[in-house]
Amino acid sequence: MIFLGLDIGSSSVKVALLDGETGRCLGAVQQPEQEFKIDAPQTGWAEQAPTMWWDATVAGIKQLIAQNPGAGERISAIGISYQMHGLVVVDKQGEVLHPSIIWCDSRAAQTGAAAYAELGEQWCMSNLLNSPGNFTFAKLKWLAENRPEVFAKIDKIMLPGDYIAMRLTGEATTTPSGLSEGVMWNFQNQSAAVDVFDRLGVNPNLIPAIKPNFGEAGQVSSEVANALGINPAAKLTYRAGDQPNNAFSLNVLESGEFATTAGTSGVVYAVTDKNISDRQQRINSFLHVNHQPQSPTVGLLACINGAGRMNSWLRNLFVEAGSDISYASMSDVANKAPIGSEGLVVHPFGNGGERMFGNKLLQAEISGLDLNRHGLSHISRGVQEGVAFAMAMGTEMINNMGVAAHVIRAGKANMFLSPVFSAAFVNATGTPVELYDTNGAEGAARGAGWASGYYTSREEAFSCLEKLSVIEPDQTTAQQYQDAYTSWKNKLAL
Numbered sequence: 001m002i003f004l005g006l007d008i009g010s011s012s013v014k015v016a017l018l019d020g021e022t023g024r025c026l027g028a029v030q031q032p033e034q035e036f037k038i039d040a041p042q043t044g045w046a047e048q049a050p051t052m053w054w055d056a057t058v059a060g061i062k063q064l065i066a067q068n069p070g071a072g073e074r075i076s077a078i079g080i081s082y083q084m085h086g087l088v089v090v091d092k093q094g095e096v097l098h099p100s101i102i103w104c105d106s107r108a109a110q111t112g113a114a115a116y117a118e119l120g121e122q123w124c125m126s127n128l129l130n131s132p133g134n135f136t137f138a139k140l141k142w143l144a145e146n147r148p149e150v151f152a153k154i155d156k157i158m159l160p161g162d163y164i165a166m167r168l169t170g171e172a173t174t175t176p177s178g179l180s181e182g183v184m185w186n187f188q189n190q191s192a193a194v195d196v197f198d199r200l201g202v203n204p205n206l207i208p209a210i211k212p213n214f215g216e217a218g219q220v221s222s223e224v225a226n227a228l229g230i231n232p233a234a235k236l237t238y239r240a241g242d243q244p245n246n247a248f249s250l251n252v253l254e255s256g257e258f259a260t261t262a263g264t265s266g267v268v269y270a271v272t273d274k275n276i277s278d279r280q281q282r283i284n285s286f287l288h289v290n291h292q293p294q295s296p297t298v299g300l301l302a303c304i305n306g307a308g309r310m311n312s313w314l315r316n317l318f319v320e321a322g323s324d325i326s327y328a329s330m331s332d333v334a335n336k337a338p339i340g341s342e343g344l345v346v347h348p349f350g351n352g353g354e355r356m357f358g359n360k361l362l363q364a365e366i367s368g369l370d371l372n373r374h375g376l377s378h379i380s381r382g383v384q385e386g387v388a389f390a391m392a393m394g395t396e397m398i399n400n401m402g403v404a405a406h407v408i409r410a411g412k413a414n415m416f417l418s419p420v421f422s423a424a425f426v427n428a429t430g431t432p433v434e435l436y437d438t439n440g441a442e443g444a445a446r447g448a449g450w451a452s453g454y455y456t457s458r459e460e461a462f463s464c465l466e467k468l469s470v471i472e473p474d475q476t477t478a479q480q481y482q483d484a485y486t487s488w489k490n491k492l493a494l
Contacts (some may be wrong), residue, residue, distance in 0.1 A: 008080065011036055012030050016442045032059070038104075048086075062228060076234055077237045083160050083242055088157070104351055105139070112135065113133075115196075119199060130277065137183050156207075172208035177213045258395075263413075266394075271298070307348060327418065331417075334377060341374070347365045387415060409436060410435055431473070437465075
């Protein structure tokens with residue numbers, strides 16, 4: 001059997017095929033080659049067309065099947081990973097009514113704060129483990145208040161992955177984990193938070209049918225199967241937001257296990273078996289993909305919006321100056337500067353409201369710049385250390401909630417390809433990082449295989465997950481990194 005994995009990001013769609021018998025990836029592609037456009041009609045806004053994601057999904061599946069003749073008819077199960085917290089609204093015909101308000105859009109922060117005040121802090125922390133904040137429900141409420149003509153036509157609301165699932169199966173569905181990431185799940189009742197909808201004047205019938213994260217959630221429609229060249233009996237069996245899926249991809253499933261990723265945003269994600277929350281709302285609590293009422297798992301998520309985005313901003317400056325420099329070469333440039341960049345500090349914010357700082361619209365900052373001493377290498381290192389230190393702060397916040405990190409797992413990709421970044425993160429946290437050969441699309445495919453029943457245990461599902469290396473804290477430089485991290489925190493202007 002072959003399992004198909006889809007990773008629907010805000011930059012691109014990644015598609016992977018996994019051979020069930022060997023557990024190995026048969027191939028992976030990305031569509032489009034250039035990054036998706038993010039529209040920003042106003043400052044702090046971020047929108048994308050859901051149909052753009054679907055078109056890229058179709059192109060990616062067709063491309064991958066063409067590269068692997070005969071594979072399409074052997075696909076038995078499909079898994080979907082997707083950018084979290086976005087809002088998709090459709091009418092009764094399943095047509096999109098408004099551009100998706102995606103994860104880094106900040107327009108609903110005040111709407112969420114008002115909802116939090118109306119519902120009450122104690123009730124929210126006990127039942128939702130979160131404030132409505134700037135999450136999916138707050139975005140829906142914003143539509144109700146600011147686009148009533150659109151809101152009146154809504155038949156169903158969905159997360160980005162739910163929209164792709166609908167296009168595959170023809171049915172509008174969602175999942176418990178998806179609802180929790182939108183702050184639409186009641187952890188006390190173990191059900192959709194219809195009380196939030198009722199109390200805030202939104203019809204709970206807008207919530208689509210709830211299907212399991214692990215388990216059959218629909219069958220590919222014959223029309224779509226024929227158009228894509230895949231097995232018409234293929235079933236959708238796994239669905240998760242990108243960060244819970246990243247953790248799953250790294251075999252992070254039990255209490256006390258940590259995962260991290262440093263792509264467009266930087267995330268540290270820990271699993272606990274307790275319904276705990278951060279009253280300051282710097283860390284968010286969502287259902288993990290393998291949550292069961294009798295065996296609860298909750299993901300604690302620290303997010304930095306401007307991680308890889310800060311690094312790509314710097315690379316774009318190189319490109320504009322006529323240098324088509326690679327990210328690997330940028331790391332080489334950064335390595336020419338000493339640890340701590342001789343006092344130059346970069347705070348990598350400025351890509352939407354930062355959750356770890358109360359959804360504030362912070363700006364990216366370079367401070368401590370000495371024009372007679374600092375050069376390009378210092379700025380390059382400052383960017384990588386700044387991202388690493390922001391993620392270390394998220395790790396520290398999770399540790400302070402009572403969940404300690406003994407080892408952290410990451411895919412060897414994005415900023416973890418940089419020795420400078422990796423060393424800064426490991427030494428600032430004082431925690432080893434295990435690097436693995438996997439990605440979100442492959443993880444979604446593996447999830448589909450396990451959820452379909454082909455793999456019967458965790459050990460079987462992850463038997464082929466390859467650990468590439470372990471980065472340990474360096475006792476000779478750890479204190480220098482700790483001093484640089486402390487200086488970075490002290491210069492935060494909040």
